[in-house]
Amino acid sequence: MVAHVLRLRLAMMLGALRGDRDDVLRRVVGLVLLVAGTVFAAVNASGLGEVDRLTAGVVTVLAGSAITLGFAVAPPVTASVDPLDPRRFAVVGPEPRPLAGALLLAGFLSVPVFAVLVLAVSVAIAWSEQGVGALASVVSIVLGLTTCVLLARVSMALGALVKRPRQSRELAGVYLVAVLVVVVPVAVFLGSLEWRGTVPSQLVSAAEALAWTPVGAAWGIALAPTPGAAVGSAVVAVATVAALTAVWFILVRILLTTTPRPVAVRERGGLGWFALLPGTPGGAVAARSLSYWLRDRRYLVNIVVVPIAAVLSMVPLVVAGVPLEMAALLPVPIMALFFGWLPHNDLAYDSTALWMHIASGVRGLSDRIGRLVPVLLIGLPILAVSIPLAIVAHGRWAFLPALIGVCAALFLSGLGLSSISSVVAPYAVSRPGDSPFQQPQRTGSGGVIAQALVMLGSLLAASPAIWLAGRALASDTEDAVGALWAGLTAGVIVLVVGIAVGAFLFERRGTRLMEFAEAT
Numbered sequence: 219m220v221a222h223v224l225r226l227r228l229a230m231m232l233g234a235l236r237g238d239r240d241d242v243l244r245r246v247v248g249l250v251l252l253v254a255g256t257v258f259a260a261v262n263a264s265g266l267g268e269v270d271r272l273t274a275g276v277v278t279v280l281a282g283s284a285i286t287l288g289f290a291v292a293p294p295v296t297a298s299v300d301p302l303d304p305r306r307f308a309v310v311g312p313e314p315r316p317l318a319g320a321l322l323l324a325g326f327l328s329v330p331v332f333a334v335l336v337l338a339v340s341v342a343i344a345w346s347e348q349g350v351g352a353l354a355s356v357v358s359i360v361l362g363l364t365t366c367v368l369l370a371r372v373s374m375a376l377g378a379l380v381k382r383p384r385q386s387r388e389l390a391g392v393y394l395v396a397v398l399v400v401v402v403p404v405a406v407f408l409g410s411l412e413w414r415g416t417v418p419s420q421l422v423s424a425a426e427a428l429a430w431t432p433v434g435a436a437w438g439i440a441l442a443p444t445p446g447a448a449v450g451s452a453v454v455a456v457a458t459v460a461a462l463t464a465v466w467f468i469l470v471r472i473l474l475t476t477t478p479r480p481v482a483v484r485e486r487g488g489l490g491w492f493a494l495l496p497g498t499p500g501g502a503v504a505a506r507s508l509s510y511w512l513r514d515r516r517y518l519v520n521i522v523v524v525p526i527a528a529v530l531s532m533v534p535l536v537v538a539g540v541p542l543e544m545a546a547l548l549p550v551p552i553m554a555l556f557f558g559w560l561p562h563n564d565l566a567y568d569s570t571a572l573w574m575h576i577a578s579g580v581r582g583l584s585d586r587i588g589r590l591v592p593v594l595l596i597g598l599p600i601l602a603v604s605i606p607l608a609i610v611a612h613g614r615w616a617f618l619p620a621l622i623g624v625c626a627a628l629f630l631s632g633l634g635l636s637s638i639s640s641v642v643a644p645y646a647v648s649r650p651g652d653s654p655f656q657q658p659q660r661t662g663s664g665g666v667i668a669q670a671l672v673m674l675g676s677l678l679a680a681s682p683a684i685w686l687a688g689r690a691l692a693s694d695t696e697d698a699v700g701a702l703w704a705g706l707t708a709g710v711i712v713l714v715v716g717i718a719v720g721a722f723l724f725e726r727r728g729t730r731l732m733e734f735a736e737a738t
Contacts, residue, residue, distance in 0.1 A: 226324075249329065256333040260340035271348050272422065275441035278341060279425040282362060282437025285334060290369040290433075293377055300374040304473040318470035322463070325367040334366060335359075342440075350440045354448070361455040362436035368462035375469040432458035499580045503588025507564075511592035516567060516647070520560055521596060525604075528552040546611035547621065547691075550604045554625035555676055557597035558632015562639040562672045564589050565731060566647045572735040576728045582721030586637045590717075593633060601625055620687035620698035623705025627680030630709030634716025635675045641723045643668035644734055679708045 293300075302321050304314075325331070342355040429438025429447065435454035442448035491505035511517045528549035535545040565572060575585055605625060609618050645668065677684075683705030690698040724731075 252329060252333055256336055260337050268347075271441060272443070274344065274348055275438070275443070276421050276425040278441055279429050279434050279438045280421070283428045283431070283434035285337075286362065286366050286369065286433040286437075289330070289366040290373050293370060293373040300378060303378055304375070304470045305378065308474050312474075314471040314474050315467060317474070318467045321470070322367070322371060322466060325371050326363070330370075331363065331367060334363060338362065345440050348441065354440045357452065358436055358439040361439070361452075361459060364459050365432070365436055365455065365462065368459065368466060371466050372462055372469065375466065375473060378473060379469075430454055498584070499578075500584035500588045503575065503580065503585055504591035507589050507592045508595070510567070511596065514567070517592075524553055524556045524560070525549075525600065528556070543612045546608050547617075550601065550608045550621060551624050551628055553604060554597075554601055554629040555632060555673065557593060557601070558629045558676055559636060559669070559672050561589060561593050561633065562636035562668060563644055563647060564636075565640045566644040566734075569735060573732060576732055582724035583717070585724055586717045586720045589640075590633055590637070597629060601629065617687075617690060617698055619702035620683075620690045623683040623698075623702035624680060624687050625705070626702075627683045627705035627709045628676050631679035631712035631716075632672060632676040634709075634713035635672045637716040637720030638723065639668045639672050641720050641727055641731070644731070675712075679712045680705060682708060 302324055304317060304321060307317055338359045342350075342359060345355050346352075425434075425438070426443075426447075428434030429442065429451050432454065435451045435458060438451040439448050439455065442451055491508045492502065495501040495505045495508075511521070531548055531552055532542075532545045535548065536542060568575075605618070605621055609615055609621065683701045686697045686701035686704055690696075690701060
């Protein structure tokens, strides 16, 4: 079977150069660009032998980690079709285990893998000038290439389980947001570094951390600063390969024993988020909420106002004489606080459409989680881009963990408390189609109290992280890590408890919620 699959793989590679003229031309142009880029990178990689060992190690780990991560991310982003999809072999009734092994070996026969191999060999030649032994170079390259191939195989297999015949506009938007969340912070970080003839300490720290992660461990073996670090990276790399291999064999068995569901009906135009998200109660609630958040003016105004109001909060501080580098830290926590606060009255925005959730018997947990999906998809990217920008304006990257901890505590705890508030104390809002600035008259102060309690509760939950962040801001940067973990812990606990309590109350108060929706 192995020989047959390998011959089939080679035939597929050669067959890619035959067919429609335009398709062949695109493939040839792409191949030429890949070869040119590989040659250029390989020539420049030879310069690693002329720099100091620390610089060579940092460049190797960072570049290797980026390449490895690319093998995992590229298949879903490009929506590439797997020519070695295990389900294509189901008609001949193969055993899952031998087929998984054969397909894994065939995965090494691809143009991207050949390009990485050429680049890795040129880097290994430069390593030899740094005094790296042949064994360490071979182990690093073999583990690195195997990790890349396994990540690509696993990524394509996971995509085969959920892939639609075509990419929707919504899915393309999700991929774009994901790329921005990764690229913008990294670009801001690299742009803020000060190069003074040596590798910045931030890059050294980043490389040391990546050398202990699955994406960078294999590339950190050869030029590890100490023998202990080399052994640690090797152990992580071997464990990564073993785990990915096990996942791959499991996925092949699942693909061979699972009948794919027909998706043509779900891909008809107009379904939007409903075609993209899972066909579960929680997925339906999330799709419906996303449609509202991205189309309803009442939601869009909130999304636009929060960042603007947060940035404007700097003005009084700067006018009062607060240094700009200190005032720049304030807008991001304010955005985190308000993004967590936004869904505190989300049931009221449904108006009479709330009956669909209650009449269909949607469980409270599905409703609570589904309604938080839009806020997470909108708030997390904005915070991920804003936090590094605030740190650049502040000038101390050591404060980054503290700012992340404070924002996480405010955002997550706000979502948890909002999950309770929207069920316990909904209040009247502008009806669908009305101007978002047209607010109905309300009797009583329940709405004001609900808004205040969610904000005060979020601030209370984040108070340990805020206190530690204040200490880190004053002098002790070690408290920045403490603020990170304190904020994450408090935020996750309040979020989980809030969702659980809100789910319970949603099921108990269904009748009252319907009465509220009909009355407003």
